[in-house]
Amino acid sequence: MTLQTIKQSSTNQVLLGKSLEELTTWIQEQGQPGYRGKQLYQWLYQKGARSLLDISVFPKQWRSKMADYPLGRSxxxxxxxxxxxxxxxxxxxxxxxxxxxxxxxxxxxxxxxxxxxxxxxxxxxxxxxxxxxxxxxxxxxxxxxxxxxxxxxxxxxxxxxxxxxxxxxxxxxxxxxxxxxxxxxxxxxxxxxxxxxxxxxxxxxxxxxxxxxxxxxxxxxxxxxxxxxxxxxxxxxxxxxxxxxxxxxxxxxxxxxxxxxxxxxxxxxxxxxxxxxxxxxxxxxxxxxxxxxxxxxxxxxxxxxxxxxxxxxxxxxxxxxxxxxxxxxxxxxxxxxxxxxxxxxxx
The missing domain is CATH 3.20.20.70 (Aldolase class I)
Incomplete structure (x- = not known):
C-alpha cells in the first residue's frame, strides 16, 4: 500500500469503529492471515493502540509498511x-x-x-x-x-x-x-x-x-x-x-x-x-x-x-x-x- 492510497482512505477507512468481522476482512485484504483480525480487534478496543506500529504481535516489516494507515485516534x-x-x-x-x-x-x-x-x-x-x-x-x-x-x-x-x-x-x-x-x-x-x-x-x-x-x-x-x-x-x-x-x-x-x-x-x-x-x-x-x-x-x-x-x-x-x-x-x-x-x- 502506497502512502497516497493511505491518505486517500484516511477519511472513510479508519479502523476504529469496525467490528471483529470487518477487521478480519480488512486484515485479509492486506495479505495477513484471518486470525490477525482478532489480534487487531483486541489491540484497538482493549489495549487502545494508536498506530499499527504499536501492535507488537504483527510482523515488523508489515507494521512499518502500514505505519501511516489511520486507526482513527485523536x-x-x-x-x-x-x-x-x-x-x-x-x-x-x-x-x-x-x-x-x-x-x-x-x-x-x-x-x-x-x-x-x-x-x-x-x-x-x-x-x-x-x-x-x-x-x-x-x-x-x-x-x-x-x-x-x-x-x-x-x-x-x-x-x-x-x-x-x-x-x-x-x-x-x-x-x-x-x-x-x-x-x-x-x-x-x-x-x-x-x-x-x-x-x-x-x-x-x-x-x-x-x-x-x-x-x-x-x-x-x-x-x-x-x-x-x-x-x-x-x-x-x-x-x-x-x-x-x-x-x-x-x-x-x-x-x-x-x-x-x-x-x-x-x-x-x-x-x-x-x-x-x-x-x-x-x-x-x-x-x-x-x-x-x-x-x-x-x-x-x-x-x-x-x-x-x-x-x-x-x-x-x-x-x-x-x-x-x-x-x-x-x-x-x-x-x-x-x-x-x-x-x-x-x-
Whole structure:
C-alpha cells in the first residue's frame, strides 16, 4: 500500500469503529492471515493502540509498511484537572478541529461525557457550546476515540458514557447509533450504562426507538411551558413541548424503557413553584426520573444559579407528585467542564 492510497482512505477507512468481522476482512485484504483480525480487534478496543506500529504481535516489516494507515485516534491538545479530579480534554481531530470530552471519576466508576458534533446548531441560550456555532457532525470513530482516550489517561476502565458534550446527538443520529453499538459490543460498556441526551428534534426520538436499544434516553426540557421553552431554546418554536412529550410517550411504548428528563434551573426564570407545578402536569403519566441541574455560569449571559432552598423547594413539589427526582451538581465546574460550559477553548 502506497502512502497516497493511505491518505486517500484516511477519511472513510479508519479502523476504529469496525467490528471483529470487518477487521478480519480488512486484515485479509492486506495479505495477513484471518486470525490477525482478532489480534487487531483486541489491540484497538482493549489495549487502545494508536498506530499499527504499536501492535507488537504483527510482523515488523508489515507494521512499518502500514505505519501511516489511520486507526482513527485523536491527539490531546489540552488537558486540565478540576479540584474534584474531573478531567477536561480538548482533542484535536484528523482535520485539525477541536472537540471536548470530560472524564468524571467517582469511587466506584468512571463516566465519560462525549461530544457528538463540533459545536452545536441548537443555540440554547444558557449553553456555551452553541455560542460558538456549528461546524460539522462527528463520525462514529471520533466519538469512540473520546472514550478510549479518557480510559487510557485515567488508566481505568470506563463504566458509563453520556452523550452530553458538544452537539445535539439526534442531529447526528446515524453516527451516534453506530458509536453506541460499538461502545457496547466492542469496548464492552453495558447498554444501560450509555445515555443519549437530546433537546428534541421532530421525529428523531421515534427514529431512535426503532433501534430498540437498551440505553438511557435523557430529554432536556429546561422549561415547564411552551413560551418559556421558546425563550430558552430557539428550536422549540418549530417543535412544541406537547409534540416532544408525545414522542417521548411513543418511545416508552416502543422500547419499554423510561425517559429521563433534564431540567437546568435558572434563578428567577424557570425555578419558581409554579414552574414546578407545571412540570408535574407535563410529566403526568410518565414513569420517569427528573434530573435537576443548577445552572453552571458562562460569560455570555447573566443567568444565575438558584439558592439551595429554591432548588429544594422545586424538588419537593415533584416528590409530592410522586415523581422521582435528583439534583445533579455538575462536576468539573472550576475547569469549565461542567454541563453547559463546553466550548472547546482553553479560556
Amino acid at each position: 491527539t490531546i491538545h489540552y488537558r486540565s484537572v478540576a479540584p474534584d479530579q474531573t478531567r477536561k480534554y480538548l482533542l484535536r481531530l484528523a482535520d485539525g478541529l477541536i472537540i471536548e470530552a470530560v472524564g468524571i471519576p467517582t469511587s466506584k466508576r468512571l463516566t465519560v461525557c462525549v461530544s457528538s458534533q463540533v459545536g452545536c446548531p441548537m443555540d440554547c441560550d444558557f449553553c456555551a457550546t452553541g455560542k460558538g456555532g456549528f461546524t460539522r457532525n462527528l463520525k462514529a470513530h471520533e466519538i469512540i476515540d473520546q472514550v478510549l482516550t479518557v480510559q487510557e489517561d485515567f488508566e481505568q476502565r470506563v463504566s458509563n458514557v453520556v452523550f452530553m458534550g458538544m452537539g445535539e446527538p439526534m442531529a447526528n443520529l446515524d453516527e451516534v447509533v453506530s458509536a453506541v453499538k460499538s461502545l457496547n459490543q466492542d469496548v464492552g460498556i453495558g447498554a444501560r450504562s450509555l445515555t443519549v441526551s437530546t433537546v428534541g428534534i421532530p421525529g428523531k426520538i421515534q427514529q431512535l426507538a426503532q433501534y430498540r436499544l437498551q440505553i438511557v434516553l435523557a430529554v432536556s426540557l429546561h422549561a415547564s411551558n411552551q413560551a418559556l421553552r421558546e425563550q430558552l431554546i430557539p428550536s422549540a418554536k418549530k417543535y412544541t413541548l406537547d409534540h416532544l412529550l408525545d414522542e417521548c410517550r411513543d418511545y416508552v411504548q416502543v422500547t419499554g424503557r423510561r425517559v429521563t428528563f433534564e431540567y437546568v434551573l435558572l434563578a428567577g426564570v424557570n425555578d419558581l413553584p409554579e414552574n414546578a407545578k407545571e412540570l408535574t402536569h407535563c410529566l403526568k403519566g410518565f414513569q420517569t426520573h427528573v434530573n435537576l441541574i443548577p445552572y453552571n455560569p458562562i460569560s455570555e449571559v447573566d443567568y444565575q444559579r438558584p439558592r439551595n432552598h429554591r432548588i429544594r423547594e422545586f424538588a419537593n413539589v415533584l416528590e409530592q407528585a410522586n415523581i422521582a427526582v435528583s439534583v445533579r451538581y455538575s462536576r468539573g465546574l472550576e475547569a469549565d467542564a461542567a454541563c453547559g460550559q463546553l466550548r472547546a477553548s482553553k479560556v
